[in-house]
Amino acid sequence: MSSPKTYSSKDVEQRWYQHWLDHDYFRSVPDDREPYTICMPPPNVTGVLHMGHMLQYTAQDALMRKARLEGKNACWVPGTDHASIATEAKVVKKLRAKGIKKSDLTREEFLQEAFAWKDEYGGIILEQFKLLGAGADWSRTRFTMEPKLSAQVLKAFVKLYESGQLYRGKRMTNWDPEAQTVLSNEEVVYSDENKNLYHVRYQVEGTGEYIVVATSRPETIMADTGLAVHPDDERYTKYHGKKVIVPLVNRAVPIVTDDYVDPEFGTGALKITPAHDPNDYEVGQRHGLEVIDILNADGSLNGLAEFFVGEDREDARISAVKKLKETGDLLETKQYRTSVGRSERTDSVVEPRLTLQWFLNMEKLAATALAAVKEGEIDFHPAGMFNMYQSWLRPENVRDWCVSRQLWWGQQIPAWYHEGETYVAETAEEALAQAREKTGNPALQLSDLKQDEDVLDTWFSSALWPISVFDGMLGDTTELEYYYPSTLMVTGWDIMFFWVARMIMFGYEFSEGELGSGFVAKHGKMPFKDVFFTGMVRDEKRRKMTKSLGNSPDAMVLLERYGADGVRFGMLSSAAAGNDIIFDAPIDPETKKARNESKLCDQGRRFCNKLFNANRLLQGWTQVDRDPTEAEQIAADWLEARLSQTIEQVNVAFDDYRLSDAVMSLYKFIWGDFCSLYLEIVKPTDGEISQATYDRTIAAFEQMMTLLHSFMPFITEEIWHQLKDRSAGDDCVVSSWPKAKAYDADLLSRFEMLQTLVTGVREVRKSRNLPERDALDLYFRRSATSEALLSAPAFCTIASKLAYLNQLELAEAQPDNSLAFLVKTEAAYLILDETIDVAAEREKMEAELKRLKGFLIGIEKKLGNERFVAGAPEEVVARERKKQADTKEKIGQLEMMLG
RNA sequence: GGGCGGUUAGCUCAGUUGGUUUAGAGCAUCUCGUUUACACCGAGAGGGCCGGGGGUUCGAGUCCCUCACUGCCCACCA
Numbered sequence: 018m019s020s021p022k023t024y025s026s027k028d029v030e031q032r033w034y035q036h037w038l039d040h041d042y043f044r045s046v047p048d049d050r051e052p053y054t055i056c057m058p059p060p061n062v063t064g065v066l067h068m069g070h071m072l073q074y075t076a077q078d079a080l081m082r083k084a085r086l087e088g089k090n091a092c093w094v095p096g097t098d099h100a101s102i103a104t105e106a107k108v109v110k111k112l113r114a115k116g117i118k119k120s121d122l123t124r125e126e127f128l129q130e131a132f133a134w135k136d137e138y139g140g141i142i143l144e145q146f147k148l149l150g151a152g153a154d155w156s157r158t159r160f161t162m163e164p165k166l167s168a169q170v171l172k173a174f175v176k177l178y179e180s181g182q183l184y185r186g187k188r189m190t191n192w193d194p195e196a197q198t199v200l201s202n203e204e205v206v207y208s209d210e211n212k213n214l215y216h217v218r219y220q221v222e223g224t225g226e227y228i229v230v231a232t233s234r235p236e237t238i239m240a241d242t243g244l245a246v247h248p249d250d251e252r253y254t255k256y257h258g259k260k261v262i263v264p265l266v267n268r269a270v271p272i273v274t275d276d277y278v279d280p281e282f283g284t285g286a287l288k289i290t291p292a293h294d295p296n297d298y299e300v301g302q303r304h305g306l307e308v309i310d311i312l313n314a315d316g317s318l319n320g321l322a323e324f325f326v327g328e329d330r331e332d333a334r335i336s337a338v339k340k341l342k343e344t345g346d347l348l349e350t351k352q353y354r355t356s357v358g359r360s361e362r363t364d365s366v367v368e369p370r371l372t373l374q375w376f377l378n379m380e381k382l383a384a385t386a387l388a389a390v391k392e393g394e395i396d397f398h399p400a401g402m403f404n405m406y407q408s409w410l411r412p413e414n415v416r417d418w419c420v421s422r423q424l425w426w427g428q429q430i431p432a433w434y435h436e437g438e439t440y441v442a443e444t445a446e447e448a449l450a451q452a453r454e455k456t457g458n459p460a461l462q463l464s465d466l467k468q469d470e471d472v473l474d475t476w477f478s479s480a481l482w483p484i485s486v487f488d489g490m491l492g493d494t495t496e497l498e499y500y501y502p503s504t505l506m507v508t509g510w511d512i513m514f515f516w517v518a519r520m521i522m523f524g525y526e527f528s529e530g531e532l533g534s535g536f537v538a539k540h541g542k543m544p545f546k547d548v549f550f551t552g553m554v555r556d557e558k559r560r561k562m563t564k565s566l567g568n569s570p571d572a573m574v575l576l577e578r579y580g581a582d583g584v585r586f587g588m589l590s591s592a593a594a595g596n597d598i599i600f601d602a603p604i605d606p607e608t609k610k611a612r613n614e615s616k617l618c619d620q621g622r623r624f625c626n627k628l629f630n631a632n633r634l635l636q637g638w639t640q641v642d643r644d645p646t647e648a649e650q651i652a653a654d655w656l657e658a659r660l661s662q663t664i665e666q667v668n669v670a671f672d673d674y675r676l677s678d679a680v681m682s683l684y685k686f687i688w689g690d691f692c693s694l695y696l697e698i699v700k701p702t703d704g705e706i707s708q709a710t711y712d713r714t715i716a717a718f719e720q721m722m723t724l725l726h727s728f729m730p731f732i733t734e735e736i737w738h739q740l741k742d743r744s745a746g747d748d749c750v751v752s753s754w755p756k757a758k759a760y761d762a763d764l765l766s767r768f769e770m771l772q773t774l775v776t777g778v779r780e781v782r783k784s785r786n787l788p789e790r791d792a793l794d795l796y797f798r799r800s801a802t803s804e805a806l807l808s809a810p811a812f813c814t815i816a817s818k819l820a821y822l823n824q825l826e827l828a829e830a831q832p833d834n835s836l837a838f839l840v841k842t843e844a845a846y847l848i849l850d851e852t853i854d855v856a857a858e859r860e861k862m863e864a865e866l867k868r869l870k871g872f873l874i875g876i877e878k879k880l881g882n883e884r885f886v887a888g889a890p891e892e893v894v895a896r897e898r899k900k901q902a903d904t905k906e907k908i909g910q911l912e913m914m915l916g
Numbered sequence: 917g918g919g920c921g922g923u924u925a926g927c928u929c930a931g932u933u934g935g936u937u938u939a940g941a942g943c944a945u946c947u948c949g950u951u952u953a954c955a956c957c958g959a960g961a962g963g964g965c966c967g968g969g970g971g972u973u974c975g976a977g978u979c980c981c982u983c984a985c986u987g988c989c990c991a992c993c994a
Contacts, residue, residue, distance in 0.1 A: 022954065214994075231994055245994095279994085287994050294994080355993055404920050405989055414990070557927095559987085590942075591928070597987095599928060601943090616943065617928095623956045634953035669932095678930075681942070696953080776960080783948070783960050790951070872938060879935090884974040893935045900937050907937095 020636075024629035026580030026622075030731045034147060037734075042085075042750050043152040045092035047499035053084035054092045054503035056483045056545075057153060058516070059161060061100035062139035063107050066572040068554040068562050068600055069509060070142075071149060072592060075585045076551055076676055077507045078151045082727040083671060084504075085152075086754040092500060093152065094486045096159035097139055101427040101475045102196050102204075102362045108134050108426070124425050131426050135160075145573070150581045150730045152750070159486050161478045162427065169490035170478045171431045171443045173527060178432075178441040182378045183420075185432075185439065189295040190419055192370035193360040194316030194330075198423040199374055201474060202416060203515050205358040205367050212357070216284065216349040217341060219244060219261040222269050228253065228261055229348060231283025233355070234293070235341060236333035239266050239322045242307040243289035245300055248274035250285050263288075264346040265324055265337075273304040295369045308371065314423075316368060330368070375421040375430060375471070382522040383415040389521055389543055398549045398674045399595040402510055409514050418519075420474045427472030435466045480519035483544035484527060501528075501538055503545045510550040510595065520544045549674045552597035556611060557604060559597075567610040570602040579618040582729035586621025589676045589728055590684070624684060625732045628725075631692050632736045635718065639704055640711045647811035648818075649710040652698040655768050656717050658760035659690050665757045667724055680728045687721055694772070698815050715740050720755040770806065771816055774840045778820040781836060781847055790821050796828035796835070798844040798910065803827060806843075837862070837914040842903050844910040859915060866911045873904045 037043065045052075055077055060070065077093065085091035108131045109119050119127060143158065159166060177183045191200040215235050218227040228244060241263045246253040253272070260269040270289075277300055278287050291301030292310040301308065311322035316330045324340065325333040341347035358367040387410040389395050390403055397403050408414060421430055433440045433448040438455060440448040445463055453461045483506075484490060489497040502524070508517060524544030554562050554569075562569035575584050591598045602611040645653075663686040670679035699710055706714075719740055722733040726749050737749035782789055795816075797803035804827065806812060813825045828846060831837055835846035836853055879885050880897055 023956065024954095233994065283994055289994095296992090296994085353993095401921070408919060408990060596929080601928080619956080620943075623954095626956050627954065630954035630957090632953085637953070673932085675930090677942095681930095685941080692953085693958085700953085779959060780961085786948085789949075789959070868938090875938065879975070882974045885935090886974090888974065889935065896936060903937065 020633060022630070022633075024626045024732065026582060026625065026731065029735045030148070030150070030581055033731055033734045034150065036748070037152060037750055038155075040746070040748070042748070043091075043093070043154050044156060045090055045154050047496060048090055050088065050090040052092060052500055052504070053081070053087075053089040054500045055081060055094070055505050055507060056486055056503050057093060057095045058506075058508045059096040059098040059159075059479070059482065060142045061103055062097045062135050062142075062160075063100055063103045064097075064142045066142060066145035066149070067564075068569050068572060068588075069551075070146070071572055071575075071584060072554055072588045072598065073507055073509065073551050074146055074149060074151050075588050076549070076592060078149070078730075079585075079589065079676060079727040080505065080507070080549075080671075080674075081152060082730060082750070083754065085750070086723060086726065086752060088753070092154055092157075094157045094159065095143060095146070095151075095153035095155060096157075096161070096482075096486060097143065098475060098479060099135070099160065099162035099427060101422060101424050101472060102193075102198065104131065104135070105424050105426040106196060106363060127425050148573075148576055148581060150585065152730070157486070161475070161482070161485075165488060165491065166478065166481075166485045167428050168443070169485040169488070170428045170473065170481055172490045173481055173523065174428075174431055174473065174477075175441055175443055176527070177377060182381065183375060183441075184378065185373065185375050187371060187373045188376070188419075189298050189369055190372050190374055191358065191360075192314075192368040192372065193363055193365055194314065194368055195363040195365035196360065196424070197314045199370070199372055199419055199421065200360060200367065201419045201476075204361045206361050207356045207358050209354050210357045211352060212355050214283065214351045214353045215338065215341075215347055216351070217264060217288075218346050218348055219263065219286075219288070221256055221272075222260040222262055224259075228256065228272075228286050229284045230286045230288045232288055234290070234334065235337040235347070236318070236325065236330055237290045237293045237311065238263060238288070238337060238341075239318075239324055240290045240292050240309045240311045241266075241268070241270060241288045242291060242301065242309060243270045243304060244272050245275045245278050245287045245289050245304075246272065246285060247276065247278040247280045250278070250280045252280075252285060264341060264344060271304070271306070273300070273306070275300050275303065292371060293369060298369075298371065310371065312368060312370070316365075374419050375432075375469075376417040377420050379415045379417050380412070382526060383410045383518075384412065385525045386410055386518050386521040389525060394541065395521065395543050395545065396547050398547060402513065402548075402550050402595060405510070406513060406518065410518060418474075420477050421469070421471040422474055423470070424472050427475065428478060430469040430471050430473060432469040433466040434469070435461070440466065476515050476519060479516055480523040481527075483520055483524060490527065498539045502541045502543045505547045505549060506545040507549045507551065509553060511553065513550070517548060547674075550595045551592065552595055554600050555597050557599060557601060559599065562600070562611075567608075568604060570600075570611045570613045570615065574613040575615065575618055578613065579615070579622040580625060580731070582625050582732050583620075583622030584615075584618045585728055585730075586624060586680065586684075587615055587618030589680050590617060590620070592677050621729070624688070625729065627688055627692060628732055628736060631687075631696065631718070632739055634696060634700070635711075635714065636739065637704065638701065638706045638711060640708045641705045643707045645707040645710040646814070647809075648814040649699050649707065651764075651809070651811045652695055652815065653710060653713040653717075654761070655764055656691065656695045657713070657758070658764055659686060660717055660720060660755070661757040661760045662765070664720075664724065664755050668757070676728075683721070683725050683728070687725070691718070691721065694819075697819060719752075722749055723752045723755055726750065726752075767806070767812070770841055771812065771819075774816055774845065775820045777838055777840050777845065778822070778847060781838065785849070785851070787849075792821050792823040794823050794848040795820070795825050796832055796846040796848075797825070797840075798831075798846070798913070799827045799829055800843060803843050831914065839865070839907060839910060842906040842910065844914055862911055862915055866908065866915070869904055869908050869911070873901065873908065876901045876904065 081091050081093045112130060191205045193200050212233050214231050214233055216229050216231055217235060218229050220227050244261050256272050257274060259272050261272060262269055277296060289297045289300050289306060291298045291306055291308045309321055311318055313319045318325050318328055318333050320326055325336045328336060338347060359365060360367055387407060390397060390406060431441060431443060435452050440451040442448040442451060448466060449463055452466060453459050483503055487496040487500055521544060525542045528538035528542040556562055556568040560566060560568055601617055602615050605612055663682055666682040667679045722737050726733040734749045807827060816822060816825055831846055832848060835848050837844060837846050876897055880901060886894055
């Protein structure tokens with residue numbers, strides 16, 4: 018055989034991927050077949066392939082490929098997300114490197130730069146998905162900010178406004194001073210950090226007494242407009258109604274009493290800074306306190322602060338501490354641990370800030386979305402994820418969604434302002450028309466209106482994705498009627514609230530039709546029927562793999578090293594639905610970075626090699642025109658039975674999204690049963706095999722390729738074509754998912770007996786250091802079972818071949834010079850030349866006998882119990898009876914052996 | 917503070933309405949093997965009072981209570 022002994026994935030992968038593209042196999046157009054649709058979670062245009070992607074997109078690809086093999090119209094819609102903050106930050110950084118500030122550019126100029134950036138880098142990740150084998154319909158590739166999608170986003174905005182669910186208001190919001198935009202609550206990540214707690218004294222006006230306040234933010238003292246104590250706190254009762262003098266600024270502010278104050282914390286006295294703390298804002302509102310905002314958008318102090326003007330809040334804190342020390346007002350500094358909110362994108366400490374924003378009322382949307390899953394219109398996998406979903410969406414927890422962002426990269430909010438009036442419309446012209454009508458002034462011009470400067474939160478457009486990728490809001494709903502609702506959404510549970518919940522909200526909201534221009538959902542209003550939550554990919558220390566930790570291996574290097582099939586196997590073999598996967602790339606103790614290695618992926622690569630060599634073996638055989646032997650026939654019968662059994666297991670696993678179970682069933686069947694057992698049985702010594710057996714082998718192997726194709730598309734396609742000459746279009750990717758046939762369970766159990774026998778003989782050889790290939794004689798004690806077993810000559814042939822036996826016969830009693838052992842319930846005797854340590858053998862058998870007797874007592878106790886026999890299901894009782902009989906049989910055999 | 921999970925072999929995990937030969941897999945470990953598909957392989961072995969305690973039941977890894985440890989979500993944190 019001249020072909021190489023090892024499989025090389027490189028050219029194979031490239032070649033077949035191109036072949037699939039050339040034949041448009043991933044293309045989907047509506048027809049009369051059942052659709053199987055997944056809207057690909059659009060990766061950020063700033064994204065590069067990481068482990069999380071590999072898990073999620075491999076899972077999707079496996080499901081898509083299976084659906085295609087099952088004859089469904091498989092449609093996987095790809096695309097990218099404009100990722101407003103992330104992308105804008107990248108572009109700003111790039112400009113800065115060129116010495117350009119964002120503020121130097123007009124909005125149009127900036128967007129031009131941003132689109133240029135997107136055109137250059139935005140497609141990289143989709144190309145990487147192709148290397149992974151992802152079979153999406155690339156002709157459908159969409160981008161959340163392309164004109165048609167933006168148009169739909171604006172339409173959605175207008176509809177939500179018209180239905181009264183969108184409103185604009187001044188609220189305490191989360192401000193990212195680095196990106197200089199507001200964030201939604203979900204975009205703020207809290208973690209515990211060490212901070213200082215400063216005790217600062219405030220003089221009670223007109224007295225020499227002081228009230229000491231505990232604060233972590235001394236730099237906001239200049240914005241203090243009150244001091245609060247608990248109404249029942251007797252320490253402070255005498256000060257009720259008085260005022261204190263704020264240090265540094267020497268402003269007199271009222272002492273107020275409020276239940277919010279916890280007398281136990283700090284000194285029990287709280288300085289109130291309504292502009293810079295959400296709770297203080299509430300307290301301030303309740304007591305009519307002034308709001309003094311001393312911060313600029315970038316987090317530096319403004320003129321209202323009087324002190325430290327122009328300093329960043331962090332620097333100002335240091336300055337304030339220094340100054341307060343000088344004045345003697347800082348009494349104490351304590352360390353404590355508290356949670357600090359940071360921007361998910363920029364990691365900058367979030368500043369509470371009173372700003373004017375657009376909010377989406379969640380009341381109705383959340384209730385609908387909650388009911389959809391609760392009532393089973395949408396199924397979560399794993400089902401337990403519903404708990405998390407519910408806790409977020411229940412009315413007492415859900416809060417209105419701030420949808421405006423102070424950015425340029427995104428859909429500009431379609432609201433125009435004129436003389437205190439707001440006009441929301443899809444286009445400026447419509448807004449103008451509204452304004453003319455409202456004001457009764459037909460001379461009003463576009464230039465008289467001012468459009469809102471802000472853009473929409475990225476997730477607002479993402480929420481529309483399952484509808485907008487089919488242009489569902491644009492009038493022609495042909496595609497939508499066919500593909501909507503999509504079959505499945507596959508994504509990580511970490512964006513359940515960001516995205517999944519909101520897609521569900523929008524899905525129901527815009528398919529209701531009651532607003533006039535919503536589309537009519539033919540097959541259900543939900544955006545998808547199932548959600549398959551994948552877990553997080555974590556490192557060996559269970560930390561989430563992140564760029565900053567450097568604990569993630571390089572996905573591209575893994576693909577290079579193990580091949581896409583190997584990596585896919587590695588990702589999926591540990592991916593039960595919803596469970597986090599612990600990826601086994603070792604962390605280098607020196608560098609603390611992940612090595613680009615993985616035993617799981619290597620297992621996948623070795624599996625490829627096994628398949629490659631199994632195929633090589635088959636290719637080396639010469640087919641001859643002779644009748645198959647009985648042994649070949651029985652082996653092939655068994656193989657086909659095991660194949661059917663495996664198909665059943667794989668189908669069940671797929672239905673439950675237990676992809677790891679599916680892939681492992683195939684792995685064990687192909688490696689353990691097909692390669693290690695079946696091929697060894699039928700493998701000819703002279704290289705010649707009967708045509709019939711060959712055909713059956715190839716047919717079975719071919720089905721294995723189809724089954725495995727969803728997980729390992731490249732090597733299976735390669736082998737598919739090596740198995741036989743194929744006409745054009747006869748490709749594994751579009752073959753038929755095999756059907757399980759009824760199989761003979763008895764045959765399977767006879768083979769189990771065979772395997773036990775073979776293993777038993779090998780074990781005897783091992784334990785006595787006998788060469789594996791010296792032929793031995795084996796006898797079975799005559800019994801009904803053993804007689805039946807040996808009556809099939811093929812059985813003897815196979816057993817002899819695998820265990821290297823001279824002969825396999827029945828015996829009435831233990832022959833001389835033989836070693837006795839049990840094969841399931843049967844006594845077997847192996848003739849050995851050497852002398853046998855009778856005492857040691859007896860000891861072993863007696864131990865086993867004792868174990869079996871104990872076991873039997875348990876069974877008989879159960880069977881002797883009337884309540885068991887009466888109460889347990891019939892089959893359970895029958896099983897116990899069989900167990901009893903088998904155990905008795907074994908005990909009988911052992912006792913006979915022991916004499 | 918409110919809620920949800922987890923705890924099964926050295927590691928990562930299965931164990932589906934309680935009953936499938938007194939617990940399974942993959943990996944790792946140990947022993948042996950230069951067998952012409954594959955040493956990226958083959959053969960064999962060892963390894964678990966199913967976190968502790970209590971209860972329900974004829975029967976519990978599986979249900980209930982309790983304790984311990986652990987992970988996560990939400991809220992709050994002067």
